Amino acid sequence: MAYQLYRNTTLGNSLQESLDELIQSQQITPQLALQVLLQFDKAINSALAQRVRNRVNFRGSLNTYRFCDNVWTFVLNDVEFREVTELIKVDKVKIVACDGKMDEKIANQPYLLAVAPEELAPLTAQCSN
């Protein structure tokens, strides 16, 4: 499953609002809307990973930092964002960052199960050498 991180962006919020409207008018079910959002997550994650190729630098002062559930949240003050083409200054910015090393393959790695011994035999019987 891709990060749901990007749902709180202009693109993601407008999609959610549109879906909410359709739900309100009962043209789609909430379940369907959820499916759409999941699809959006995949699409935006892959688009960012593959179709964007630019760098940004920034400098500022750190007001707060938080690391919880592998998510960093920073609040910076008096920040300058510098791209090759332009300079953007803001008084306050919040940065929310998920772990970049986690990708779907890692996330979906199999994990250990606890199996009772009597149940183990039939399972191993299916395994080939």
Add this chain to the structure above:
Amino acid sequence: MANSANTNTVPKLYRSVIEDVINDVRDIFLDDGVDEQVLMELKTLWENKLMQSRAVDGFHSEEQQLLLQVQQQHQPQQQQHHHHHHHQQAQPQQTVPQQAQTQQVLIPASQQAAAPQVIVPDSKLIQHMNASNMSAAATAATLALPAGVTPVQQILTNSGQLLQVVRAANGAQYIFQPQQSVVLQQQVIPQMQPGGVQAPVIQQVLAPLPGGISPQTGVIIQPQQILFTGNKTQVIPTTVATPTPAQAQITATGQQQPQAQPAQQQAPLVLQVDGTGDTSSEEDEDEEEDYDDDEEEDKEKDGAEDGQVEEEPLNSEDDVSDEEGQELFDTENVVVCQYDKIHRSKNKWKFHLKDGIMNLNGRDYIFSKAIGDAEW
């Protein structure tokens, strides 16, 4: 050009994401038995909101033309709607500032002077009215007509009613229905203020419900305020002038007005009794507190000033909020991304970020890598 790099890539990327998502969910929609029409509607809503947010510049105005050509081949039926839609959407950027006051403005500016009759600019409205009995989707749909449009337009709604839009000299616009017979199920309640209304007045038109269901009442209009007392309403932002021919026709439909006005006046009357004018003793206040709570809900809904005046003195003491972070657009600048490495040395922090979407000063930016420094 300085800004070209970012302003070019962001709309393109958004457009490609939208396309990908829409195409990917098409199957899911069909599996669920949902019509393709709804999918198109989703796409249109999505794009409209993106345009309204003004976070992205020059969004898909050109791509839309290309898509129209592609869609013409696939869906001839859709062509008309999208054709109108395209023309209409060509103008939204101009009209957005004018409509800044209204929320959730869909700006189907119909500029087809050649055709005296214009299908309701928002094709979605037609479908909404048909499919969902003027459901809450209409709450987000507003008809806005730019000032530069031809003076008189006739808009054909789905049920064949003619909404006539007249633009008066002072730039006021309003919508009324010349056909009285069909009005029975509709309430058009303009706020008539002789002497010229300077403030925009918002009208609510409750479209006819096919099932003959009685429309929701309780349309209350005050200048510069949107008042919803029904669940499903359609808001049409207009300004009201008082040209005489229109007055005649509106008063013809004014039969509906007395119905609304008592409802309109009832609430304020009751509110005022219990509102700020209430200087009774505490005993009375206790008894009326429950009453006030209900009233306050209505007050907040109606946006009546009485309730707010009462609350402000109470809350003003609690207001300790600092006002830092107030940017031009009053947006909280957010960066949503992934981190490669976060490093700290004493109080010096280094950030290595990637794949991020930034919203700074109201505009959207994207990066594949970002490196930053900060002192804590």
